[in-house]
Amino acid sequence: MLTRLAIRDIVLIEALELDFAPGLGVLTGETGAGKSILLDALGLVLGDRADSALVRAGSERGSATASFEFAALPDAVREALAEAEIDIEPGEPLILRRALRADGGSKAFVNDQPVGIALLRQLAPALVELHGQHDDRGLVNPRGHRALLDRFAGVDAASLRAAWEAWQAARRAADAARAAAAEAEADQDLLLAHLAELAALAPEAGEEHELALRRADMQKGERLAGDLEVLRHLWDGSDSPLAQMRGAARRLDRIAAEHPLLTDALAALDRAVIEAGEAEDKLAAAALALEHDPAELDRIETRLFDLRALARKHDVAADALPDTMLALRARLDAIEGGSAQIAALEAAEQAARALYAGLADEAHAQRVAGAARLDAAVAAELGPLKLDAARFATRVDALGEDRWGPHGSSAVEFLIATNPGADFAPLGKIASGGELSRFILALKVALAEQEGAAVMIFDEIDRGVGGAVASAIGERLARLAGTNGDGGGQLLAVTHSPQVAARGTTHYLIAKSSEGTVTRTSVSLLDEAGRKEEIARMLSGAEVTPEARAQADRLLEGV
Incomplete structure (x- = not known):
């Protein structure tokens, strides 16, 4: 879980420390107030390219620090830290820091130990999953689709990988024996x-x-x-x-x-x-x-x-x-007895291949069946999200033996068609960013993923929708925040929708102020009264009316 984000001299933020809690956290504010700065700062600690333009005007350097806490470190995080020889005691937070100079240079730290930027990028997928208008990672990337379907369908990926590795080891042993015998016969x-x-x-x-x-x-x-x-x-x-x-x-x-x-x-x-x-x-x-x-x-x-x-x-x-x-x-003697040894190794290789092929066939069948269930689950989510005409399909292709691997004999990709009669295309090829975000939300809800990143972030997923659709988005974000992880999930949503904001368990207001020629962005955690006033502003616009406050009350009571 992301517990704190500290920012110093990044764009319009002079100094900011934000504490986060489990559940659905919403970030609201006027257009242009600087919500993207928070995401840019978080991107820095996750290994994004360092741009000197991020350093606040007049400052020599800026920095962003993100703290994460876990009941148990995710496997991917633990393995990456072990490879980098960084020890974290049980219960100790994971702290990522990125310092950026105005000349473009940057340094990265994990728990105050200097590290390469590559380590931050390696840790990022297990820490933060970001979905926005121009998302090109996470669910959009087909490289991760097979693993998502496997978890949904209950495929025993570990046994499949172990069988693959055993087969490859047996094949290497037989190949080595054959090569040695051939060399020995040539030298006989x-x-x-x-x-x-x-x-x-x-x-x-x-x-x-x-x-x-x-x-x-x-x-x-x-x-x-x-x-x-x-x-x-x-x-x-x-x-x-x-x-x-x-x-x-x-x-x-x-x-x-x-x-x-x-x-x-x-x-x-x-x-x-x-x-x-x-x-x-x-x-x-x-x-x-x-x-x-x-x-x-x-x-x-x-x-x-x-x-x-x-x-x-x-x-x-x-x-x-x-x-x-x-x-x-x-x-x-080995030449004379080599035939028997090679025959035994080849038999072991064939047995290992048969075991792997059986598990791969079983996994393929589970994927096909799981794909049908997933397609139905996603289809049930599309209507409430104003994607009635859209269709979702999980394509599971059987691969030739030359393309088999540790993940089995299947290729998996999520496809969509946004208009009636249109051909299915990869998830990342659709034209509308708003549609993409809602598709991702529908897919995340359908998957109800238990082993995703520590925190999910949806950036303006509700752009261009309102009313019942916005309510449906808010309800699904809240539901997803409760199912992500082992009961202590965390989801952050940057939103302009009062229906989504009303679903938040914590609410942050992003505001911009000016003093002469100096402009600053600030973020504050709202109490109940502050939430009501901000949601009323989102409902009414520049002037908050009594009717807007009454509607805000109804929205908050309805959740």
Whole structure:
């Protein structure tokens, strides 16, 4: 619900704050008093184009602020704010503000956070629905007709959309499987060749590192062969230093008991013999490890070259070649088993399509039946609104499968014919703006929409009519204000009709005054006496007569 509109330095308004309530609010005043300024200011906060001419003469900037309150944020509003990362606590008002400079620049704010104008435009349809002489949005736009008919006819649009999305997901999965299979089949010969090449080499994880170490050892052995041979000769034979040390140890062992120093000498010699023996063993092991075998070295180098060449070919590390073999086998297995997988995915796709098509057919039938009921309901409203000769029709066309979508297989558009024998045409094509407004009112009443914008505004819907027609318009506006939303609906009507004004639950008087060269527009909320006087003025003209006041009393009592 729109709860407040604050305006600063917009056209003829210097400063204005208006509080609004649920129900039907009417705005009246002399022609030219400035009723359109309120709508222009509201349009600013809803993302309309910023025109520097809106800034009051002599001011550098103007602004408009609109406050809305909800028991629960509409889904469209909540989603848009979440996308813009704007948090609103439960019960907190939604405040839109637009600041406009005289040079044409403007800034937008949502709850004091700077935002782009696009966000205001995104929020607008859920906040305000404006119908006037030149309405090109709301019910006039055929893009929204299907959703309106769906709510009227009870179509489960959410289930239909879910079935569509499930079908599209199944179709994408089947398409991807078919494409992968086709690509794999095209590469099958190459895959077989790669796999055969890898299988022939039979790479093992860690093999490259081990081979590199063995090659390095052999290369060292080739370089150290001379030194190792000399050392081997030093330790070999009966006259080698180690043999002599062992002989000395045996001789010393026989005499060591003769003196303590000999015993110590024997112990030291034994240790030397042990150490020398360990050195001999390590030299032998080193010679074996560093053994240079030209044939084995050549085999290792060839193996390393083959491993690394294949690794470069497949753009992987040599240690990853076993995994590459597994991946190639898996791709070949997928080709062999792909037909069964594709068949299963295609079956799932067909099942999803059948489910969606069934729901779409059901929705189409509901729309056709709902269209007939809606046409009858609108027709019943046209006579009292002085549209006796007009006809209304809801066209529901079945679409070809290439045009199916998340909303089903139907196209919906509201059509009218304003004169007997005339062809039906789109709702927005009729010539008379007054007729358009009354058609919209009839359609809104027939729909009794429960999920419309937070506030509906009708701008001079009663232009050019009076008497019983104006009374019928007022009665329907009041009825619509009571059904819009969950019992706390809100509708604002700019009107010149006393019959419509008398139906209002709140009444605002728009007046223009001049002081020298300065002209200002003001708006005031009327009490009961003020309402009576304003309605009397609307009935009588410039001079309010007793008869006009009496008629105003009768109008107010009649509602």
